[in-house]
Amino acid sequence: MFDVLVVGGGVIGATVLRELTKYELKVCMVEKESDVAMGQSKANSGIVHAGYDAKEGSLKAKFNVLGSKMMKDYASELGVKYRVNGSLVVAFSEEDLETLKELKVRGEKNGVESLEIIGESELKALEPNIADNALGALHAKTGAIVCPYDLTIASIGNAMDNGAELYVDFEVANIEKLENGFKVTATDGRELNAKVIINAAGLGSGKVASLAGDNTFKVGGRKGEYVLLDRESGNFVSHTIFKTPTKKGKGILVTQTVDGNILLGPTAEEVDDGETYTSQDGLAFVTKTANEMCKNVPHYNTITSFAGVRAYCDRHDFIIENSPVVNGLINLAGIESPGLTSAPAIAKYTVEELVSKHLSLNANKNFNGVRKPDYFFKNLTIEEKNEIIKKDKRYGKIVCRCEEITEGEIVRAINENPKATSVDAVKRRVRAGMGRCQGGFCQPHVAEILARELNVPFETITKNGKNSNLLVGKTK
Ligand SMILES: Cc1cc2nc3c(=O)[nH]c(=O)nc-3n(C[C@H](O)[C@H](O)[C@H](O)COP(=O)(O)OP(=O)(O)OC[C@H]3O[C@@H](n4cnc5c(N)ncnc54)[C@H](O)[C@@H]3O)c2cc1C
Numbered sequence: 001m002f003d004v005l006v007v008g009g010g011v012i013g014a015t016v017l018r019e020l021t022k023y024e025l026k027v028c029m030v031e032k033e034s035d036v037a038m039g040q041s042k043a044n045s046g047i048v049h050a051g052y053d054a055k056e057g058s059l060k061a062k063f064n065v066l067g068s069k070m071m072k073d074y075a076s077e078l079g080v081k082y083r084v085n086g087s088l089v090v091a092f093s094e095e096d097l098e099t100l101k102e103l104k105v106r107g108e109k110n111g112v113e114s115l116e117i118i119g120e121s122e123l124k125a126l127e128p129n130i131a132d133n134a135l136g137a138l139h140a141k142t143g144a145i146v147c148p149y150d151l152t153i154a155s156i157g158n159a160m161d162n163g164a165e166l167y168v169d170f171e172v173a174n175i176e177k178l179e180n181g182f183k184v185t186a187t188d189g190r191e192l193n194a195k196v197i198i199n200a201a202g203l204g205s206g207k208v209a210s211l212a213g214d215n216t217f218k219v220g221g222r223k224g225e226y227v228l229l230d231r232e233s234g235n236f237v238s239h240t241i242f243k244t245p246t247k248k249g250k251g252i253l254v255t256q257t258v259d260g261n262i263l264l265g266p267t268a269e270e271v272d273d274g275e276t277y278t279s280q281d282g283l284a285f286v287t288k289t290a291n292e293m294c295k296n297v298p299h300y301n302t303i304t305s306f307a308g309v310r311a312y313c314d315r316h317d318f319i320i321e322n323s324p325v326v327n328g329l330i331n332l333a334g335i336e337s338p339g340l341t342s343a344p345a346i347a348k349y350t351v352e353e354l355v356s357k358h359l360s361l362n363a364n365k366n367f368n369g370v371r372k373p374d375y376f377f378k379n380l381t382i383e384e385k386n387e388i389i390k391k392d393k394r395y396g397k398i399v400c401r402c403e404e405i406t407e408g409e410i411v412r413a414i415n416e417n418p419k420a421t422s423v424d425a426v427k428r429r430v431r432a433g434m435g436r437c438q439g440g441f442c443q444p445h446v447a448e449i450l451a452r453e454l455n456v457p458f459e460t461i462t463k464n465g466k467n468s469n470l471l472v473g474k475t476k
Helices: 011-020 059-078 094-110 120-126 148-161 202-211 280-293 339-357 382-391 407-415 423-430 443-454
Strands: 002-007 027-030 082-084 087-091 115-119 136-140 144-146 165-167 172-178 181-186 191-199 219-229 240-243 253-256 262-265 269-271 302-313 319-322 329-333 398-400
Touching (some): 002 011, 094 136, 115 120, 120 136, 148 165, 240 280, 329 339, 398 443
Parallel strands (some): 002 191, 087 240
Antiparallel strands (some): 087 136, 219 302
């Protein structure tokens, strides 16, 4: 019997799982996909929002501001890429300028520090590629960027290093209430028992709550489509640039990513399912809006497009609570934006204020919160690289030429927690295949390394789990 079972391997489940391992608790996570960080936490903007956007008094406002303040130390402990680049909400009309004043007041009420409204000349000095008709901006100096899937994977990896267990391909299909806990059954019949369930199932959180007998909320999906430009265009903007929100919507953002790409998007479209395909109309909207916000957008450097689906709930705020109807069920549901920013703060609150109502929390004296990744290999000096290669020759062999990722890094991603078992899982951990050729050259080599390290036939290797096999069989 586990003390706590977390449903959902997104950033919310991940940060909660890690927080739980700070205490003497037997904990596990179940995830329906073959890897973690496969839902919203894979496909989002990666912005650590300053906190001026959410309505005063809402849970979104509270956890956004707290999370934004915690993120630097959190990311640094886990070796996750994070950078304070500042954000700019840009005004293109007199009406927009009025809205900026309201956003500043709201931000200050929410507790955001260092908010400033800047004029046209200062804005254009900060961002030379901003459109000529820009009039000014709200400058949030605490705005930052982080790698969302890295944050998720590193949190789960660190939790596993501290004793947590992970079950992938485990889709919760049934939850039975026992006298002192729950029996959780997967679609394939596997069963796990736990005293407390934390429902962090994103788009599936309404369904998981309902399986446990809680029908107090509903979760819907809102799709966001993106265009990603190559790192070659990395200096096109340095801040995260937003359009001033209007009654018609929030528009899109133009930002650098922590890896130096430029990201344009997302759209916002209600969807019935979790399908993350992009559309001609969606991408055309992104392109058109980016061209309205900035001049000379280097669209010729587009390397891919993708979409993510936000899980919003009918209460229009985060749900972070002990279920009002099922004792032992904790719902972390409807965590749409700014959920990534809020994650470390939601995790701390969940364990200290919600889990503590069911279980006693005794500190785990062996907890080690530090994780040291090695994907910064390409940024090392030649002397440092040579030292590592002397110890392990696989670091001397580049597999992904675009991103300069070595065999040593790929082997480590396959062998460390949470272990990568597909080509895309390797990609999310070390960026092999994330560059200009999008895996055109390295994909077969990564698959070969996976087959060798996992000791399985080459043709069983998948692109992204389930039925996404790369090969059907041998021809010769
Ligand atoms: C387009 C877009 C842009 C965004 N931009 C930002 C941003 O810039 N900044 C920010 O702070 N936030 C942003 N967000 C919000 C942020 O991404 C989310 O708040 C956060 O990722 C939510 O994490 P989660 O763990 O709740 O959900 P998810 O990451 O979706 O994880 C839920 C997991 O549960 C699993 N699951 C579902 N059902 C079951 C089941 N029955 N059994 C087992 N597992 C199950 C899913 O497979 C999934 O892996 C954005 C979101 C989107 C979609």
